Amino acid sequence: MKRIEAIQKVSNLLKDELVIHANGHICRESYFAKDRPENFYMIGSMGLPPAIALGVALSHPERKVVVYDGDGSVLMGLGTLTMVGSLKPKNLIHIVFDNETYGSTGEQPTLSKYVPLEKIALDSGYRICEKVDRNENLDEKLKIVFTEEGPSFLLIKVESSDGEACPRVKLSPVEIRDRFQSSI
């Protein structure tokens, strides 16, 4: 499955969940698939999405907070998984679209081909860690992470899609901030 299809599938399930996005094509494709005020498009600071999500989740335990992350981003902020795993916010859902490459810089390989990120998340203390290798059981796994108590981690192996085909996020960072804040 292409990454954009996976993103569309997850985004179609969203109700009022707050979503923190990893920088790069994930922002673009999610913006294209389903833009919503609850989406925080993080355009810089690679590696920080789960940290930001953790801060939001701890401040609003009544709201579900989802991370749309990438494999390169998770690897860059790997230590943050231990913070999520230690504090165990029940309302945090960490979804990783893993194409095993740094997509927006020219498809250079990441190390996620060799490193099972979902196992690192499990050992870091996430309550639920799932992996989807092919399309078949994505619906079932999504149901688990969206309904059971978190923090949960879902690694979805995807093929790269042409992120450049989707427009850049047209909102300014301050607009993204204001819209996100007023949706909380």
Place this chain on the structure above:
Amino acid sequence: MTCTTLSHDFWKQLKQKGFNFFTGVPCSFLEDLIACVSEHEKYLPAVREDAAMGVAVGAWLGGRKPVLLMQNSGLGVSYNALTSLNLIYKIPVLMVISLRGYQIPDAPEHLIMGAITPQLLDIVQIPYRIPSRESLEEDLEFCITQMEKQQIPTALLMRKGIFGG
């Protein structure tokens, strides 16, 4: 670790000003302050200073008023978060940064960062003060005013011994 009177007073000032989310990475200069904060608050230990900044940003988006405690070495670690997150999205966080290697003899690894810490903040136009015990309250007030006005992080650069010890 002990919560000295000086650090307790400072924590109380922070509380009075509405700060209600504390995270960071420790420094020995801030040992007493971190002890104090941990005693009274849910202090969230971060693995790196940029991760701490990320959590603080999330907390601010969620309506909290965050404080980030760290060593000046951590300013280097969090510099990208400052430039590509806080400063462009306009997200204020109060940074309490210890000044290892600044105008004092210190271990070699602190000397370069110690010498340039204020300049690093100048370059990105982050307002800061280097308080004395006497000016601490006023300097905190300055940081708060700047955060409200500019909606960006500000810093209190803490010399060795400011909280006793």
